[in-house]
Amino acid sequence: MKGIMVQGTASDVGKSVVATAFCRLFAEEGYRVAPFKAQNMALNSFVTVKGGEIGRSQAVQAEAAGVEPTVDMNPILLKPKGERIAEVIVHGYHYADLEAGEYQRRTISEMLGPVQESLDRLAEEMDVLVIEGAGSPAEINMKERDIVNMRTAMLADVPVLLIADIDRGGVFASIVGTLAILDPHERKRVKGIVINKFRGDLAILQPGLDWLEKETGIPVLGVLPWRKVEIDPEDSLALDRMVTSSPEKEIDIAVIRFPHISNFTDLGPLMRIPGVDLRWIEKEKDWGEPDVVVLPGTKNTMADLQWLMKQGLAERVQGFASSNRSVVGLCGGFQMMGHRLEDPEGVEDHIPSAKGLGLLPVHFHFEAKKRTVQTKGFVPSVWAQGVRVEGYEIHRGRAYLEEDAHPFLHLDEGGVDGAVAAEGRIWGTHLHGVFDQPAFLSRWINELREKKNLPPLNEEVFMSKSKEATYAELADWVRDHLDIEKVRAIMEGNR
Template sequence: MTKTLLVAGTASHVGKSTVAAGLCRLLAERGVAVAPYKAQNMSNNARVVATPDGDPGEIGVSQYTQARAAGITPTTDVNPVLLKPRGDAESQLVVQGEAVGHYDAGSYYDEHWQTARDAAVESYERLAREHDVVVAEGAGSIAEINLHDRDLANVETAVFADADILLLVDIERGGAFASLYGTLELLPEAVRERVVGAAITKFRGDPALLEAGIDEIESRTGVPILGVLPYDDPGLPAEDSVSLPSSGDTRTVGGDDGVPSDRAVTVAVPHLPHISNFTDLEPLAAEPGVRVRYVPLDGSLVDADAVVVPGTKNTVDDLLALRDAGFDDALAGFDGPIVGLCGGYQLLGERILDAGIESVDAHDTVPGLGYLPVETRFREDKHLERVTVTVDGVAPISGASGTATGYEIHMGRTTPVRDVARPLGDRSAATGGVLGTYLHGLFENRAVRRAFRDDVYAHADTRPPDSSADPEMPFDRAATLVAENLDLTRLDLPA
């Protein structure tokens, strides 16, 4: 019989994805057939995988990573329902990898939730038939009492999967014991009985300082504390924008690599209002000597050595927003390497046609930033595909060759309006040190990532650091974090 463990939380961003990935990796290393699962996710960071019918579909990036940690090929079964926020209190609903439509919360719960639940149950049952353990990840807080009758990722999963529950609480923000106690008190009794233990995450300091509180909370609740996980960021892809600075702030990612700041280069990333798939930048931030700096649209590029314009859930509105904020003027004064990814590629072109398909506030044709001789025409249907392309390196990836793999998720179709280099095939265009491409996951390809880094360093007129080795895989670091700090024997998992 399949064992299911639901990793739930007292709130968002308490470490559920990290613990779930770590457990998947640990069990896979023991030879256990394990699969991740999240019934309903909300994220604009998506990956393209196969549906049960073999067609391309979308899932959240965390379940994609957890499937890799488990050593299995991810399908839409690991995340059958995905909500992709698009602003104006609406989200795109994706069921079994296929976009169904755009709905506000009321319409979703009233008209589509039962269909979503049916898909979630079907996916879980397929995973359970093929695996010994399913590590399910909850969403947000499991104690949202206004949603207990329709909480697909938490309450519903616990019931239809007959799951044990490991409850996580983040101590970094304070009030951990109160949050844990309150969460347990607010759970429906049938769900409360499934909680086999709790763990405290993101602790800085000596765990002995928590002993009195742990004894008291165990006495009051009867729930054992199975571990105290120290504050650590294994580098797993971020699932939502909580990890990003607010749109008006600047934040630099990377730098824990021993490279002095005067030997590092900075890649500026404009914080688009509808930014999506910003996990594309994480491999760059992990590259020795590279700092990724998210900047507000009215920010400066004076200290930047390169610019990457990221993906966006709403290209047209973000193009208008960056113009209003003056980012187009800042970019015009910048002379370093520029890369546009997916929506960023569309922004860098000469024009966007049929813009009203995406934005009701836009004219039919919207001028682009004009850095690439291409135009984008929007269509109602979304293009999803996993791809492998031949690389013909030109600036700003002039040293790259071989092949690169990635995936596409976009509604627009982009074509050249005159001759232009296409270093990544027909999914790209490049001229004058500016590259645009639809290839998400571009910088996960080591040859491309290193070529871009070297071009940035060459433009900055300095030498990149020696770095022949790649960093440890994030899910391996997550596995170590879990193994060293969580009492797994109490979870009744296969040895």
């Protein structure tokens, strides 16, 4: 199998971004490229065409490579849903809800087989695999059961590049320490080092790079300068970066930061709109004077609804909605906005039923079967009447619209989704990706602006840089700053 693996000295050092860049770079060179991550722990997920659920980062990397995302690109997905409990998804579908210790005991015996199956299928279909690790390969307490780092590298028999983040400090110690903890046969698999997120004069750094090569015997393939990356983040470590402060401060959008927040990539497009401040609310003191309150997705709707009430934020949201302001709910946030939530089978939590916020004329009933589907539709009324949208759904159970309720979307497959009230001020939907639609986003933002007597923004403002342009820039970024000939030689086996 021809491929290369990107591992890191820690989480959030840039593995996903570098892997995405390699996917595009090798695709531009004419290879059929597939991303791969054996096991992903993330609440940002994606639904494939066939309805399988995978980590969002592998979907982004597949798009960069110009291939359709499949469940083989991320055979194991872990979605935390409670204290030490996670949903285990294997090859795109629910496998079990397991406590952390139980999952660890079953990892090798039950998860390694699906990983190998996916690697074998991708090896038959593709020319090159770009494999991403998770966290660090040198977590001593986890190494015996770690299937996503060195064990994957050995199963695929690929060389490893080690990525380190210089922006957080201690970069040389993190690299040398990681290599020291690896077993000798694991260390031999590391064929190159990459320094990421550098700000400064490379000449000043060079003596350190020379020392690093001499100390480790492993070549430094290059230093990647710090850059703002406009691809969907993988995990909650990116939450604090998803805050914007516009000089104009025209529209204040406050998002409830649930303990089990998921698919927060839905909010990414809002960060790029001029005049929009995007911020988090965790406590009453954070409330301020928002124009809109957004209830985002959550992996545990029932638990996060109870948290909302305990924090005193449920009453604030209800009062805000009754004062002629806008409230928006996405997936789990939409479910909370109804009159009642029923969970008799304990699908979400141990709470069998709960009173909702009462903002929309719907009630929700949880069911064991999960709906994972890509879908399209259009908005039948209010400020976005006739606008087409598309995205994907990931939720259990369904919303039941009550008498005289108005759906937010009519779906192409038949049926409806979401609900809308108060002449469009209050709305909710299960559809992830609704803000990715420029026509929809422009209608909504300009509706908010009109209510504040602000002039509308031009359509061009909402046409963000294309993803294709972003992927091409990432490929140029690694091409300009890494020794790609050495990278290619390492991948080809001339090490």
